[in-house]
Amino acid sequence: MQLPVLNDAPAAKGGCSASSCGTTDNQMDSLPDSIREKVQNHPCYSEDAHHYFARMHVAVAPACNIQCHYCNRKYDCANESRPGVVSELLTPDQAVKKTMAVAANIPQMTVLGIAGPGDPLANPERTFETFRRLSEEAPDIKLCVSTNGLALPDAVEELSKHNIDHVTITINTVDPEIGAKIYPWIFWKNRRIKGVKGAKILIEQQQKGLEMLIAKGILVKVNSVMIPGVNDQHLAEVSKVVKAKGAFLHNVMPLIAEAEHGTFYGVMGQRGPTPDELQDLQDSCSGDMNMMRHCRQCRADAVGMLGEDRGDEFTLDKIEDMEIDYQAAMEKRKVIHQAIQEEMDSKRLEKATKAAQHKAEPKLTTRPVLMAVATSGQGVINVHFGHAKEFLIYEASPDGVRFISHRKADQYCGGDSTCGDGESTLQVTIRALAGCEAVLCSKVGYEPWEMLETAGIMPNGEHAMEPIEEAVMAVYKEMAAAGKLDEKPEAVRASA
Amino acid sequence: MAVKIVESCVNCFACEPVCPSNAIYEAKPHFLVDSKKCTECEGAFADYQCASICPIEGAILNALGEQINPPGSLTGIPPERMAEAMAELQSH
Numbered sequence: 263m264q265l266p267v268l269n270d271a272p273a274a275k276g277g278c279s280a281s282s283c284g285t286t287d288n289q290m291d292s293l294p295d296s297i298r299e300k301v302q303n304h305p306c307y308s309e310d311a312h313h314y315f316a317r318m319h320v321a322v323a324p325a326c327n328i329q330c331h332y333c334n335r336k337y338d339c340a341n342e343s344r345p346g347v348v349s350e351l352l353t354p355d356q357a358v359k360k361t362m363a364v365a366a367n368i369p370q371m372t373v374l375g376i377a378g379p380g381d382p383l384a385n386p387e388r389t390f391e392t393f394r395r396l397s398e399e400a401p402d403i404k405l406c407v408s409t410n411g412l413a414l415p416d417a418v419e420e421l422s423k424h425n426i427d428h429v430t431i432t433i434n435t436v437d438p439e440i441g442a443k444i445y446p447w448i449f450w451k452n453r454r455i456k457g458v459k460g461a462k463i464l465i466e467q468q469q470k471g472l473e474m475l476i477a478k479g480i481l482v483k484v485n486s487v488m489i490p491g492v493n494d495q496h497l498a499e500v501s502k503v504v505k506a507k508g509a510f511l512h513n514v515m516p517l518i519a520e521a522e523h524g525t526f527y528g529v530m531g532q533r534g535p536t537p538d539e540l541q542d543l544q545d546s547c548s549g550d551m552n553m554m555r556h557c558r559q560c561r562a563d564a565v566g567m568l569g570e571d572r573g574d575e576f577t578l579d580k581i582e583d584m585e586i587d588y589q590a591a592m593e594k595r596k597v598i599h600q601a602i603q604e605e606m607d608s609k610r611l612e613k614a615t616k617a618a619q620h621k622a623e624p625k626l627t628t629r630p631v632l633m634a635v636a637t638s639g640q641g642v643i644n645v646h647f648g649h650a651k652e653f654l655i656y657e658a659s660p661d662g663v664r665f666i667s668h669r670k671a672d673q674y675c676g677g678d679s680t681c682g683d684g685e686s687t688l689q690v691t692i693r694a695l696a697g698c699e700a701v702l703c704s705k706v707g708y709e710p711w712e713m714l715e716t717a718g719i720m721p722n723g724e725h726a727m728e729p730i731e732e733a734v735m736a737v738y739k740e741m742a743a744a745g746k747l748d749e750k751p752e753a754v755r756a757s758a
Numbered sequence: 759m760a761v762k763i764v765e766s767c768v769n770c771f772a773c774e775p776v777c778p779s780n781a782i783y784e785a786k787p788h789f790l791v792d793s794k795k796c797t798e799c800e801g802a803f804a805d806y807q808c809a810s811i812c813p814i815e816g817a818i819l820n821a822l823g824e825q826i827n828p829p830g831s832l833t834g835i836p837p838e839r840m841a842e843a844m845a846e847l848q849s850h
Contacts, residue, residue, distance in 0.1 A: 324770040324771045324772075325770050325771045325811075326770070326772065326813060327772075329813055329832060329833070331833075331834070335768055335770060335813040336768050336814070351769070380770060380771075380772070384772070446832065446834045447832065449772075449810060449811040452776070452803050452810070453805060454805070454810040521846065521847060524840075525833075529835050529839060530835065
């Protein structure tokens with residue numbers, strides 16, 4: 263079975279096509295109803311859903327069967343947010359308890375994933391015990407799993423039994439020579455196999471697993487880590503290959519590599535991509551493939567909305583004291599999910615109406631502009647500039663508004679030459695917004711206002727509580743009317 | 759004769775299921791090898807199974823007390839490069 267993907271599909275039934283939406287590249291719009299149904303409340307599979315629904319990971323899977331050069335297995339840090347890092351390893355029993363506690367307390371949590379800290383399928387007993395119990399005891403939670411793919415072919419049958427209809431495979435390459443630069447070894451048939459030989463086996467298993475999942479009707483997302491100079495030129499090819507095999511979504515993520523992580527890439531000075539490089543690659547793949555751009559590369563024990571982590575509220579000692587009546591919780595969750603769904607539907611309709619109006623107006627011929635938005639969910643601008651932990655980046659152009667990426671406001675210093683000592687959090691945040699010409703938030707204080715203006719980023723607090731796309735388009739039109747879009751701004755792309 | 763797991767073990771569970779002699783068990787602060795049960799995989803496998811999946815260099819010693827996976831052998835990071843990077847971080 264081959265699933266239609268963006269730009270290939272006929273205009274989706276019941277949805278609005280990209281051009282009529284006023285938003286371009288809308289991730290959901292071209293999907294057939296059957297897939298839309300499956301992902302509409304899954305924050306990691308639908309850009310739309312991630313404004314409303316939360317997810318959690320339970321760290322039940324410590325063992326791994328391969329080594330990746332971006333990973334250090336000495337995982338244990340409460341302050342870092344990246345894949346493979348966890349604070350507490352859970353038994354399946356503890357994981358079930360934690361999941362139910364979170365589901366009862368964060369009713370918009372719809373998805374439970376197992377993502378590590380090792381490879382879930384290298385820990386089949388712990389992983390499947392958790393899935394089996396949750397599918398029986400908490401049937402209203404979607405289950406999903408992510409894997410490096412080495413053990414995937416052997417697990418497909420078992421996965422399909424547990425009603426897991428979302429699987430993420432990390433595929434960084436389809437070329438063993440490139441693979442040898444990413445994976446130093448795999449453990450396969452009782453041996454540690456290094457270099458090209460190991461990478462070749464891994465790639466074969468990933469591709470075979472992908473085909474088997476598609477044959478079972480299981481939705482597959484492919485994650486790829488973009489590593490400049492290693493696989494960056496190759497990922498468009500990966501995108502084509504996995505699309506042809508039926509993966510429905512491709513998530514290209516930037517390499518995270520700092521010396522203090524102790525990873526091969528971190529210590530050896532391999533750099534990650536710049537936001538521009540990442541966006542260019544995502545754009546070049548998007549002609550062929552439905553791209554995910556809202557991934558937060560979260561921890562293997564993350565809890566909450568994608569941009570947040572509420573894991574602290576659900577540590578083992580805290581959930582020990584929680585009495586959960588799951589039947590009651592399920593009733594409550596159902597009502598809340600329904601309300602959210604209605605809100606999403608009405609917003610989608612509103613968006614389509616606005617877009618139709620936009621289309622009827624004379625088309626602008628102005629250049630595209632990047633804008634940053636402060637939001638904590640619900641698809642509206644609702645966060646004070648100073649409180650924003652991250653910003654969503656949108657591009658406004660005569661074709662409409664499209665989501666590009668997110669940027670962290672509190673990025674820690676990478677120690678490079680552009681980051682001088684004593685740089686304030688505010689300066690770091692403003693630097694993170696490089697390339698944006700406006701920032702939309704519910705409020706902006708006096709000090710940041712001046713600094714933003716100096717940095718060439720127009721602060722805007724006039725659209726508080728308004729839907730993001732509408733507000734971005736309104737600001738874009740104001741900029742156009744004011745003649746600000748007639749010329750290129752200074753070095754936008756170069757500095758972004 | 760038996761292998762030994764030492765304190766750099768990160769408790770990832772990977773070795774426990776691959777041991778052909780069920781000699782590895784979970785313990786605090788880290789996994790341990792029952793030296794009476796360990797056969798060093800003799801007669802079963804060409805390589806030590808625990809040390810073939812272990813991701814941590816130096817965490818498993820052979821019967822002579824030598825590291826089966828010495829520094830740099832698994833991550834590919836040359837030990838002197840690692841030392842430099844760590845010294846650099848310490849100085850900040």
